[in-house]
Amino acid sequence: MFDTAIIGTGAAGVSAALTLKAMNRNFIWFGSARLSEKIARAEKIRNYPGLSSVSGEEMQRAFLSQIEEMDIEIANKTVTGVYDMGEYYGILCDKESFEAKTVILASGVESVKPVKGELEFLGRGVSYCATCDGFLYKGKTIAVLCTSKALEHEISYLASLAKKVYLTPLYKTPEIEAENVEIVPGMIREIVGERKAEAVRYGERELLVDGVFLLKEAITPSVLVTGLAMEDGHVKVNRQLETNLKGVFAAGDCTGRPYQYAKAVGEGNVAAHSALEYLSENASSKA
């Protein structure tokens, strides 16, 4: 049982992890060993105190070397669900599960708006996770929307299973070599079906599919965490970064604008302190 699970390796997650580590806490940190594609892609960051006019890559390198010096590990896994188990939270990553007394959600914000039909058919033909659900579509026809080149390996995995993949990449120069992948440029307009997703509409074109994969860098927090209250598309938090769920805190872009590194770093720090306070207040009642 971990004291805390941090979900997300952007600036907010980095800040929370450094604080928990400095306090010698027992935590697990889910995300990418490369931290955040958004950070790496940033051209020039002029207003982050301490790092003078850095590129996104330089900031990423500074964060990575600091994490290494502090001996902090990143669990390179995609969280697919967080469930309230009463005394703790259960965190699912594909088929693995973890337990933590508190959760800090620092999962960022997806710049791509949900597709019409996405939430309606989620779990019924629509999936966010290639490694979780890919096997269900062995020998089938699927549509894939991919928001980032960093997720291209998931397309390759899906292509190795499916008979046919209609790929809509939202990034430049896709490099997928599988013969069964057909690029459908533009954007998915709508996912349609009766009881499950059956077809995808792109402008005038409609393609019949067995499933749809939406490969995004950030999953809508309320989809990830059952029962999480949202407000204007962001996680609803107070000044202490508490959400409506006891023991679940949120930090960074997922809590709202401004989408800034400094703001994310500040919130990661506060969320970590709030989690520590929650842990000490609930120390007696927990296992």
Added chain:
Amino acid sequence: MFDTAIIGTGAAGVSAALTLKAMNRNFIWFGSARLSEKIARAEKIRNYPGLSSVSGEEMQRAFLSQIEEMDIEIANKTVTGVYDMGEYYGILCDKESFEAKTVILASGVESVKPVKGELEFLGRGVSYCATCDGFLYKGKTIAVLCTSKALEHEISYLASLAKKVYLTPLYKTPEIEAENVEIVPGMIREIVGERKAEAVRYGERELLVDGVFLLKEAITPSVLVTGLAMEDGHVKVNRQLETNLKGVFAAGDCTGRPYQYAKAVGEGNVAAHSALEYLSENASSKA
């Protein structure tokens, strides 16, 4: 007329200034050319993302060189009052005054609790500002409480005017050479008087004085800004760092715990964005 006045040169002030500068805004920044004594004194900061296990001095140097590179100036002045003038705020520094449409209060938190009688006699024998009020005590007897070695030059100034100075330094190795300065160790317990401050009590000892100077690194925000709402000893703010006064924002330690660099930096950023938003919404109605 400035768009914004930032008060305070700690981590929150630095963050707000960098953001306003990056947005090319016309602002004035009040504080110390050395930034913050609290930062400089910090032994080791292990959880500030981007600066790996830095000393306070190293963080201070990083901030200072960044400010220089961005060509940001600090007005090395002590703000003694902020007044709502309807369409703008008037900011007093000793005998100079400035005008700004918005104010970002990043004045830190004073670790020294108010002395009994301090607020009661403020302006009636009790002063926070040697350069503002020192002249009133020419040839008189005064008590001085000083919280930081960085403020020692103010003691020297007072000693050059007063007949007698009872000095209570709250730092190690005071270096005041004036013959009319007598060190009274310990702490001022109470300031007493009828209509104005007339005596100071230290433990069992009581000394008659004409005035009392409390030289602190941070002034209680509600004393600085007339009408500012407080909550549990801190400035009351919402998630956007808005105070109860329109156009006045607060950031950093003055808004509450955790007293952390990352939190201060995050809030400075958010306060700057909130000020920018306020300015754009009120652009038409302002001069």
